[in-house]
Amino acid sequence: MALKKANILIVDDDYDMLELVQRQLREENFHSYQAASVVEAIDILKFNAVDLLITDLQMPGIGGMELIKYVEEHFPNVPKLVITGYPSIDGALNSIKSGALDYLVKPFTKEELSKAVENSLPKRSIRTENNSPEIDKPFIYAGIVGKSEKIEQLIDLIERVKNNRATVLIQGESGTGKELVARAIHYKGSFAANPFIAVNCGAIPEELLESELFGYKKGAFTGANDNRQGFFQAAAGGTIFLDEIGTAPLSVQTRLLRVLQEKEVRRIGEQKAQKIEVRVIAATNSDLKQMIKKGTFREDLYYRLNVMQIETPPLRDHKIDIPLLAKNFLKKYATEYAKPGIEITEKAMEILERHNWPGNVRELENVIQRALIMSEKSIDIKQLPDYLKYPTPNFESNSKSLQQVEKEHILKIMASVDNNKTKAAEILQIDRKTLRKKLK
Numbered sequence: 343m344a345l346k347k348a349n350i351l352i353v354d355d356d357y358d359m360l361e362l363v364q365r366q367l368r369e370e371n372f373h374s375y376q377a378a379s380v381v382e383a384i385d386i387l388k389f390n391a392v393d394l395l396i397t398d399l400q401m402p403g404i405g406g407m408e409l410i411k412y413v414e415e416h417f418p419n420v421p422k423l424v425i426t427g428y429p430s431i432d433g434a435l436n437s438i439k440s441g442a443l444d445y446l447v448k449p450f451t452k453e454e455l456s457k458a459v460e461n462s463l464p465k466r467s468i469r470t471e472n473n474s475p476e477i478d479k480p481f482i483y484a485g486i487v488g489k490s491e492k493i494e495q496l497i498d499l500i501e502r503v504k505n506n507r508a509t510v511l512i513q514g515e516s517g518t519g520k521e522l523v524a525r526a527i528h529y530k531g532s533f534a535a536n537p538f539i540a541v542n543c544g545a546i547p548e549e550l551l552e553s554e555l556f557g558y559k560k561g562a563f564t565g566a567n568d569n570r571q572g573f574f575q576a577a578a579g580g581t582i583f584l585d586e587i588g589t590a591p592l593s594v595q596t597r598l599l600r601v602l603q604e605k606e607v608r609r610i611g612e613q614k615a616q617k618i619e620v621r622v623i624a625a626t627n628s629d630l631k632q633m634i635k636k637g638t639f640r641e642d643l644y645y646r647l648n649v650m651q652i653e654t655p656p657l658r659d660h661k662i663d664i665p666l667l668a669k670n671f672l673k674k675y676a677t678e679y680a681k682p683g684i685e686i687t688e689k690a691m692e693i694l695e696r697h698n699w700p701g702n703v704r705e706l707e708n709v710i711q712r713a714l715i716m717s718e719k720s721i722d723i724k725q726l727p728d729y730l731k732y733p734t735p736n737f738e739s740n741s742k743s744l745q746q747v748e749k750e751h752i753l754k755i756m757a758s759v760d761n762n763k764t765k766a767a768e769i770l771q772i773d774r775k776t777l778r779k780k781l782k
C-alpha cells in the first residue's frame with residue numbers, strides 16, 4: 343500500500359521511547375528518522391523529505407513546541423503529531439487539545455499509535471507511483487516550477503512588483519532561478535510588450551561595459567566611429583536586467599546611480615541626457631554588503647537597487663519541489679531528445695530528494711538531462727551520477743553551530759564537576775542516558 347511509504351520523523355529525548363515508536367512504525371512498513379533533540383530534528387528536516395513529524399513536548403534545551411513552530415514556518419505541509427506525558431497544565435497543551443494538533447498520551451498502545459499516524463498523514467503526502475496526478479498538475483508560473491511555500495512566496499513577490507517600475511534586486515545562490523524570476527517579472531507585468539534586455543555584467547569586458555550599457559557619441563573615444571545606442575536606450579519602455587551586478591566596475595556603478603536617480607541616460611561623449619522610462623532589475627550571487635565594506639560596491643547604489651528585494655531560495659530549502667521539478671525537466675528533455683515515456687523510479691527519486699543540491703535547480707536539471715540521455719526505459723539509480731548516491735556533508739552552519747555550542751557547553755559543565763556525569767546531568771537538566779549519548 344502506498345501510504346506505508348511515508349517518511350516519519352520521531353523526536354524524543356527518551357531513547358527507549360524513540361526505539362519503541364520506531365519499532366512499531368517499522369512493523370507497519372513506514373520509513374522513519376529518529377532525533378533525540380530539536381537540533382537534530384531540524385537537521386533531518388532540512389535534508390530529507392519528511393511526511394509526518396511525531397514529537398515529544400518536554401525536552402531539555404529547545405522544547406517540542408519550538409520545533410512545531412519551526413515546522414509550521416518552514417515546512418507548513420508537514421503534519422504534526424504530539425506525544426505527551428500525562429496531560430499537564432502546560433499552555434501548549436491547550437492549543438493541542440483545542441484541535442490545532444493531533445496528540446497521543448503516553449503510554450499508548452500500538453493500535454493507538456497506528457491510528458493516530460494514519461489520521462495525521464494527509465492524502466497528499468502519500469507517495470504513490472510515478473505518474474501521480476497530484477504531481478502532474480502544472481504548478482508553473484512563467485516557467486517557475488514549484489508548490490512549496492518558498493516558491494509561493496516568490497511568486498507572490500513577483501506579482502507585487504511586476505506592474506510598477508520600482509527597481510528590483512534579486513539575490514540568491516547560483517542556479518536558483520534569478521534570471522527566471524527577472525523574466526517572470528517582465529513578462530507577467532504590464533510592460534511585457536516592450537523589450538526585455540538582459541546584460542551579463544560579468545561577461546562583458548570592463549572597458550566595454552560602460553559604452554555597451556549607455557551608448558556613445560561619434561568621436562567620444564578612439565574607435566567610436568558613429569553614434570551608438572546602449573542597452574539602456576534599447577530597453578526603453580521595458581526592462582533592463584543587469585545580471586551579476588557585483589562585477590560592475592565602480593565607473594559603471596557611478597553612472598548607473600545617476601541613471602536611477604535622474605531617470606535619464608547620457609551617452610558617453612554627450613552633454614545632453616535623454617529621459618528614459620525603464621525598469622531596472624539587478625541580480626547577484628555575491629554579498630553586496632560585504633563588497634560595500636571592502637569599498638568595491640557603492641553603498642548609495644545598493645540602496646537605489648534594493649528598492650524591492652527578492653531572494654531566490656536554495657533548493658535545499660524547498661526540497662518538497664524536487665519531484666515536481668525533476669518531472670518537469672524530464673518532460674522538457676523528453677521532447678528535445680525524442681525519448682517519451684521515460685519515468686523516474688521511486689528509488690532514484692528518493693536519491694534526488696535526499697541530495698543537498700549545492701548547484702541548486704541548475705544542477706538538478708543537468709542531472710535529469712544526463713540521466714535521460716543514458717536511460718532506455720526509466721531513470722533508475724544506475725543512471726544517476728555517483729556523487730548523488732552518497733550523502734553530501736552538511737555544509738549549512740546554522741544548525742551545526744548550535745550543536746557546537748551544545749557540545750562546548752556540555753564539556754565545560756563536565757570539567758566544572760570533575761567529570762561527574764550525575765552532577766553534570768543535574769546541572770544540564772537532562773537524564774544521564776542522554777548525557778552519555780551526547781558525550782559519545
Ligand SMILES: Nc1ncnc2c1ncn2[C@@H]1O[C@H](COP(=O)(O)OP(=O)(O)OP(=O)(O)O)[C@@H](O)[C@H]1O
Nearest residue numbers: 485486487515516517518519520521522627703704
Ligand atoms: N523554480 C524553477 N523552476 C523551473 N526551473 C528553474 C527554477 N529555478 C531555476 N530553474 C532553471 O534552472 C536553471 C538556472 O536558473 P537561472 O539561470 O535563472 O539561475 P541563476 O540564479 O540566474 O543562476 P546564476 O547565478 O548561476 O546565474 C535554468 O535553466 C532555469 O530555468
Ligand SMILES: [Mg+2]
Nearest residue numbers: 520521585625
Ligand atoms: Mg543567472
